C-alpha cells in the first residue's frame with residue numbers, strides 16, 4: 001500500500017520541552033485517518049510536523065519522498081493545510097482568501113487563470129461560502145470563517161489534505177456536510193488526515209491514530225473493538241463507545 005505520509009522517529013521540542021517523542025507512523029494514501037487524543041497530547045504538533053511546518057528530529061516523508069527532496073511549490077500543490085484557529089487575512093475578501101489556495105499553481109506575480117477561478121468557485125460552492133465571496137474574512141462568524149478556510153484548502157486541489165480541528169465552530173448540518181465532503185475526497189483517491197475532538201465523527205474515518213503524552217498509543221481501524229478500547233482508555237474511561245445502527249457513538253460514562 002502506498003503511504004501518503006510517514007513519520008520516522010519524529011521528535012519535536014517546543015519552548016525547550018520535548019512534546020513529541022520519536023513517533024513512527026505510516027498513513028496510507030487514499031484513506032481518511034482521524035487523529036484523536038486528550039488536550040495537550042501532541043496532535044497538532046504531530047500534524048504540523050507531518051506537514052513539514054515544524055523543525056523536528058527524525059524524518060517525515062510525503063508520498064514516499066523525504067520532505068527535503070520536494071521543491072517548495074511542488075510540495076505546496078501536493079499537500080494542503082488547514083490549521084487550528086488560523087488568524088490573519090482579516091481584510092481580504094472571501095474570494096481572495098480562497099484564491100490563496102491557488103498560489104502554488106500560479107507563476108510568480110501572474111494573475112489568476114481561468115482554471116484558478118474555476119477551482120476557487122468550486123471550492124466556495126462546496127462549502128456554501130460562495131454567497132459571501134465579496135465580504136471580508138474578518139466580518140464573518142466563526143463557522144462561516146471556518147468554511148472559507150476549508151474552501152481555501154479545497155482550492156489547492158492537493159492529493160493530501162491535513163486538517164486540524166476542521167469542525168471548529170461548524171453547526172451540526174455543516175459538520176455532516178464536512179463528513180460527506182471527506183468521503184467524496186477519499187472516493188476521488190485523496191488522502192485526508194484530520195485532528196478531531198468530535199469522537200463520533202472521528203469514528204467514521206477509515207482508521208484512527210490515538211495520541212497521548214506525545215506518543216502514538218494506538219493505530220487501527222475505526223470499526224475495530226481494539227481501537228474502541230484504546231480510545232476509552234486514553235480518555236480515562238470517561239467515555240464509552242457504543243454501536244448505533246451502522247455507526248459508532250462516544251457517550252460520556
Ligand SMILES: Nc1ncnc2c1ncn2[C@@H]1O[C@H](COP(=O)(O)OP(=O)(O)OP(=O)(O)O)[C@@H](O)[C@H]1O
Pocket residue numbers: 014015016017019037038039040041042043044045046
Ligand atoms: N510554543 C510552545 N511552547 C511550549 N510548549 C508548547 C508550545 N506549543 C505547544 N506546547 C505544548 O505541547 C504540547 C502539545 O501541544 P499540541 O498543541 O500539539 O496538543 P494537542 O493534542 O493538539 O492539544 P489540543 O487538543 O488541546 O488542541 C502541550 O502540552 C502544549 O502545552
